[in-house]
Amino acid sequence: MSAPSVAELRAVAQPQTTMDRRSGEHWAGLLYMRRLSIYATWLLAKTPITPNQVTGLMIGCGVAAGAVLALPGIWAALGAALLIQVYLLLDCSDGELARWTGRTSITGVYLDRVGHYFAEAALLIGLGFRASQVVPDWYTVLGFAAALGAILIKSETDLVDVARARSGLVAATEAQAGQFASRRLGLARRIVGATRFHRLIQAVELSLIVVIVAVLDLWFPATRVLVVACAAVAGIQLVLHLVSILASRRLS
Template identity: 85%
Template sequence: MSAPSVAELRAVAQPQTTMDRRSGEHWAGLLYMRRLSIYATWLLAKTPISPNQVTGLMIVCGVGAGAVLALPGFWAALGAALLIQIYLLLDCSDGELARWTGRTSITGVYLDRVGHYFAEAALLIGLGFRASETLPDWYTVIGVAAALGAILIKSETDLVDVARARSGLLATTEAAAQQFTSPRLALARRAAAVLRFHRVIQAVELSLIVVVAALLDNWFSATRILMVACVVIAGVQLLLHLVSILASRRLS
């Protein structure tokens, strides 16, 4: 396939249905990364690389960010944050390249989900190592615990569609996620959505927070405080997310 112009590529790779969606798109993608990713996709379209290989590079960057974060010092924190930005860029570009080349696949969707699992878990484990004075210590343990919590939270979401598929139903909709059997639970869900405290343990947000924590470490143990906050948030969110799913219309 000949190299397209950026305008031609954008028309196919960034359709309005993609640019208008809110629930399936990260805020950073909507704010700035989609503006940049189309140029990365334009470059990738000139190469023989496949969309799934781009997703593989995304996974490497996500896991690599966790490994870099485990190292001491401010520059390691900054390096991890930069790797997560590349991870986000590739996360946008793999789908854009797939749409342009017509090589969308279930394998690509699966690898994309695996990449998100790996990146968030790796970053939390890396934070645990970073907070530790000796290896292993309790900060190492709670880093792994927070990573497990982040994985289980994602699993709770994905298992909704697994349960529906095994019951012969179609995948759930965003509208169903907003419908609750109890008005009080609906109010609590809206309050949690406004506070967005759960984003602290997500890869993009966490990678930025750890840079701030690395700077504050000059005055107090900010990284350790962040690690404790992450494991608490992961535990609370794990429970609340499960209750939210069971109380919504997603399983009906």
């Protein structure tokens, strides 16, 4: 396939349905990364690389970010944050390249989900090792606990579609996710969701917070405080997310 112009590529790779979605698109993608990713996709379209190979690079960047974060110092925190930005860029470009080349696949969707699991878990584990400094201790355990919580939260979401598929139903819609049997539960869910506290354990947000915390480490052990906070948020969100799913119309 000949190399397209950026305008031609954008028309196919970034359809309005993609740009308008909210629940399936990270805020950073809507704010700035989709503006950059189209140029990365334009370059990738000139090469023989496949969308799934781009996803593989995305996974590699996410895992590498966790490994780099485990190292001490501000530069390690900055390096991890940069790798997560590249991870986000590739996360946008793999789907764009798939749409342009017509290579969308179930395998690609699966690898994309796996990549999100790996990146968030790796970053939280790396944070735990970073807080422990030299010898693994309870902060390392808390990092692993936060990583497990982040994985289980994603599993709770994905298992909704598994349960529906095994019951012969189609995937849940955004409307069903926002409908609750009780108005009070629905209101409580909206109030809790408005705090955005769950974003603390998400890769992009956490990688940016870690840079700030690395500077604060010069005065007090801020990274250790962050690890404790991440473990607490993961535990609370794990329970609240399960309650939200059971109380919504997603399983009906």
